Amino acid sequence: MTPSSSSSSSQLSTFLQWLSSNNVHIDPRIQIVHTPKTGYTVQALSDIPYGVRVSKTPKSAVLSVRNCTLSDTLWPFLKPLEPNIALSIALLSEQLLGRDSRFWGYLQSLPEEADIALFWKLKGQDGEEALLWLQNTEVSAILRTSLLADLDRTYTQVVRPALAQWSPTIDRFRKAYSLVSSRAFQVDSWHGVGLVPVADAFNHSEENGVFMETDFAVCTQCGSLGPCAHPEHTPPHSSPWDEPMTCDMVTYAPLKAGEEVFNSYDEKGLGNAKLLVWYGFLLEGNGEDRIGFEREVEGVLRVGGGEGEGEGEWSGKRWEEVRDVAAGFGEELEELEAVVTPSEWVEVGEEEDETEPGSSWIDAEGRVSLALFLLLFARNSTEERDIATHLHLVISVMKLLDQPGEKETVLAGIPSAVLKTLKGVAKDVQRLCASKMENMYRPELTTSDLAAMLDTHLGPRTKLAVSYVVTERLMLETCSKRWQDLAESLNE
Numbered sequence: 001m002t003p004s005s006s007s008s009s010s011q012l013s014t015f016l017q018w019l020s021s022n023n024v025h026i027d028p029r030i031q032i033v034h035t036p037k038t039g040y041t042v043q044a045l046s047d048i049p050y051g052v053r054v055s056k057t058p059k060s061a062v063l064s065v066r067n068c069t070l071s072d073t074l075w076p077f078l079k080p081l082e083p084n085i086a087l088s089i090a091l092l093s094e095q096l097l098g099r100d101s102r103f104w105g106y107l108q109s110l111p112e113e114a115d116i117a118l119f120w121k122l123k124g125q126d127g128e129e130a131l132l133w134l135q136n137t138e139v140s141a142i143l144r145t146s147l148l149a150d151l152d153r154t155y156t157q158v159v160r161p162a163l164a165q166w167s168p169t170i171d172r173f174r175k176a177y178s179l180v181s182s183r184a185f186q187v188d189s190w191h192g193v194g195l196v197p198v199a200d201a202f203n204h205s206e207e208n209g210v211f212m213e214t215d216f217a218v219c220t221q222c223g224s225l226g227p228c229a230h231p232e233h234t235p236p237h238s239s240p241w242d243e244p245m246t247c248d249m250v251t252y253a254p255l256k257a258g259e260e261v262f263n264s265y266d267e268k269g270l271g272n273a274k275l276l277v278w279y280g281f282l283l284e285g286n287g288e289d290r291i292g293f294e295r296e297v298e299g300v301l302r303v304g305g306g307e308g309e310g311e312g313e314w315s316g317k318r319w320e321e322v323r324d325v326a327a328g329f330g331e332e333l334e335e336l337e338a339v340v341t342p343s344e345w346v347e348v349g350e351e352e353d354e355t356e357p358g359s360s361w362i363d364a365e366g367r368v369s370l371a372l373f374l375l376l377f378a379r380n381s382t383e384e385r386d387i388a389t390h391l392h393l394v395i396s397v398m399k400l401l402d403q404p405g406e407k408e409t410v411l412a413g414i415p416s417a418v419l420k421t422l423k424g425v426a427k428d429v430q431r432l433c434a435s436k437m438e439n440m441y442r443p444e445l446t447t448s449d450l451a452a453m454l455d456t457h458l459g460p461r462t463k464l465a466v467s468y469v470v471t472e473r474l475m476l477e478t479c480s481k482r483w484q485d486l487a488e489s490l491n492e
């Protein structure tokens with residue numbers, strides 16, 4: 001239910017009063033705004049320089065499994081659970097207490113639920129249609145986890161018995177989970193995850209203006225930052241121990257008057273698939289998007305393609321050899337950044353297992369991951385004895401082709417084995433992309449058809465799903481076209 005603007009403004013004023021009585025500090029240069037359509041946003045009222053603490057929420061005002069009213073009773077039930085599930089139960093318990101909850105002024109300001117894709121399966125026709133569209137995308141890969149079943153089981157085994165006096169429904173528990181999923185923060189090593197009033201009013205963007213700062217390393221037994229009765233806790237020397245512990249939103253860049261202030265929900269970045277599943281929205285042109293090729297890599301390898309190569313050989317000796325050789329090629333490989341994404345160079349040759357299918361992906365610009373490039377290189381150069389020289393030549397040709405100039409001159413004198421490997425890699429990449437698209441919903445529709453559908457009458461979830469699919473299709477098409485062009489230039 002969408003609240004009217006008068007109920008929305010009374011919710012906000014009750015929330016602001018609650019913040020004030022819980023000693024939450026808000027810098028007068030920012031303002032929390034609420035409209036029924038956009039929910040909460042935070043606006044800068046004047047220019048604010050870098051490094052300003054624009055809000056400070058005492059940890060006593062954070063809702064966590066440690067801080068909730070029924071913590072003493074609930075803790076033994078919550079301790080073994082996955083943190084977000086445990087926090088959802090803590091949140092639900094406060095919601096059930098209603099006005100008796102010390103968090104009521106905050107809770108009454110929250111939406112009833114966040115419409116996250118995790119629960120679309122349970123949302124009738126629009127949700128089901130949206131999920132059909134998301135078939136064989138990154139979203140469906142995330143949704144393959146057993147979380148929904150875990151939530152059902154937790155409801156029966158924990159929520160119902162622990163909160164029996166209120167007879168909570170599974171629906172209320174799921175709604176609480178959706179709020180936690182879309183607005184909880186890591187608070188510290190005692191609270192774990194928690195709902196941090198004010199901090200959770202900021203929307204997300206890739207270019208964030210604020211970030212959260214808090215003392216994380218507190219005593220895991222009692223939450224103390226300074227010296228306490230627990231000998232395992234070594235107090236950090238960097239923080240004053242006697243000040244109230246707070247979760248602060250600090251400006252990360254100078255803010256301009258009149259502009260919305262954004263946070264980033266994950267310092268490592270969040271692609272649209274995760275945003276849809278855990279937060280229920282997506283960002284246009286999200287630079288963090290990736291498409292994994294776990295299934296397709298196995299499919300392509302199974303059908304063969306590397307000359308004379310049999311099933312299963314790809315991850316064997318040759319792959320290890322290529323990986324070892326590539327570890328010494330750091331700078332050379334970096335120069336391929338137009339085709340191979342530079343963001344994971346550090347992983348090459350390090351402990352992370354590059355044979356994991358999870359490291360084969362393309363990025364938002366349609367560039368292949370280094371692991372995928374090397375995997376396909378390995379698979380298409382099985383006959384080469386001197387793999388280091390062969391890799392060097394392949395990289396050199398790719399670099400030359402990327403520069404303006406006569407392709408014929410570039411290619412003259414290049415050993416045919418090098419061209420063959422490159423053509424093989426190009427063909428494999430195109431096959432991976434095609435295979436991904438063929439297994440999506442309605443593959444017969446072009447990407448332009450899908451984009452045109454966005455102007456027609458679609459349910460809100462279906463619309464989000466179709467826009468997501470358009471971005472994945474564009475990434476695949478960009479990637480495929482780049483390698484097709486490369487292969488064609490080798491034929492000229």
Ligand SMILES: C[S@@+](CC[C@H](N)C(=O)[O-])C[C@H]1O[C@@H](n2cnc3c(N)ncnc32)[C@H](O)[C@@H]1O
Pocket residue numbers: 038039040041111114182183200201202203204205278279280281282283
């Ligand atoms: C932590 S809350 C942020 C405050 C939120 N607007 C509210 O009304 O409570 C996260 C939720 O805000 C919304 N949101 C955050 N960033 C957004 C963005 N860039 N575009 C659209 N919705 C966004 C999503 O609904 C998300 O689940």
